[in-house]
Amino acid sequence: MTILVIEDDVKTGDYLRKGLLESGYNADLARNGTDGLHMALEHDYELLILDVMLPGMDGWQVLAEVRRVCDVPVIFLTARDQVDDRIRGLRLGADDYLVKPFSFTELVLRIRTLLRRGAAREPDTFELADLRLDPTRRKVMRGGLTIVLTNKEFLLLHLLLKRQGEALSRTMIASEVWDMNFDSDTNVVDVAIKRLRAKVDAPFEHKLIHTVRSIGYMLAEQP
Structure with missing residues (x-):
């Protein structure tokens, strides 16, 4: 060393x-x-x-x-x-x-x-299909196009990519991204996912963010 x-x-x-x-x-x-x-x-x-x-x-x-x-x-x-x-x-x-x-x-x-x-440092980049996130430079690209995210949207996508293939509950997402205990009367996670989908999924044919019924959300090539 x-x-x-x-x-x-x-x-x-x-x-x-x-x-x-x-x-x-x-x-x-x-x-x-x-x-x-x-x-x-x-x-x-x-x-x-x-x-x-x-x-x-x-x-x-x-x-x-x-x-x-x-x-x-x-x-x-x-x-x-x-x-x-x-x-x-x-x-x-x-x-x-x-x-x-x-x-x-x-x-x-x-x-x-x-x-x-x-x-145990995390990888330089996280990738799934044509989606790429660079934590150090705080850059997100999909299909060769740069995607501009807010800070919370970036943290949310970072979490989903780190745990890709796993069904993440709304409680877990709220705790990790907003540092808060999830209140069932609060739709902050659902709203953030909707906004993230509009930027990461909506412009592209292949969808990566999936709803897992009764649990929460998952980032994967196939649900």
Whole structure:
């Protein structure tokens, strides 16, 4: 497994690379944000360790550009210790945030945790027939045409594709997509399915979203 360290402080960067090598990882080192971004996009790293205050491009900019392309795990390792900084890093898509000075043992434990999660990361794309959903880029296409969905419609289709071939109850769908307990007097799921069908199924001859009587809905080539 190869980890990319993007750190401009020479002593810290060398220390991190040496420690990672001794811990059984391959490690590359970039000493500014511009080089770090180039390396992150050119190579398939298992994880990035990223400082915030970097020459060329700061860590915020590097992470924003990386997240436009891939979902590689990222740990911020920085002296920026304000709560607002932590929130900003996590909102930009960082998986963890560790403040300097730091314990190298703790860093390695956090790396191992993220890499274990990474082993179960979902596929880059979900496909069924001519329907394709890209979670990272939040794109949906069918028959070569781009389909524009609202946020909830995207989450609903994502769920149906992840569980394709399974009959999903309205209660389960409401819990996963709306984070709510399903109320039998509320037709939020049925309305959302109707709108999703209008975009994903109606323009096409072959229908993929099916009603499962007395249960809920299913995404499949055949009901």
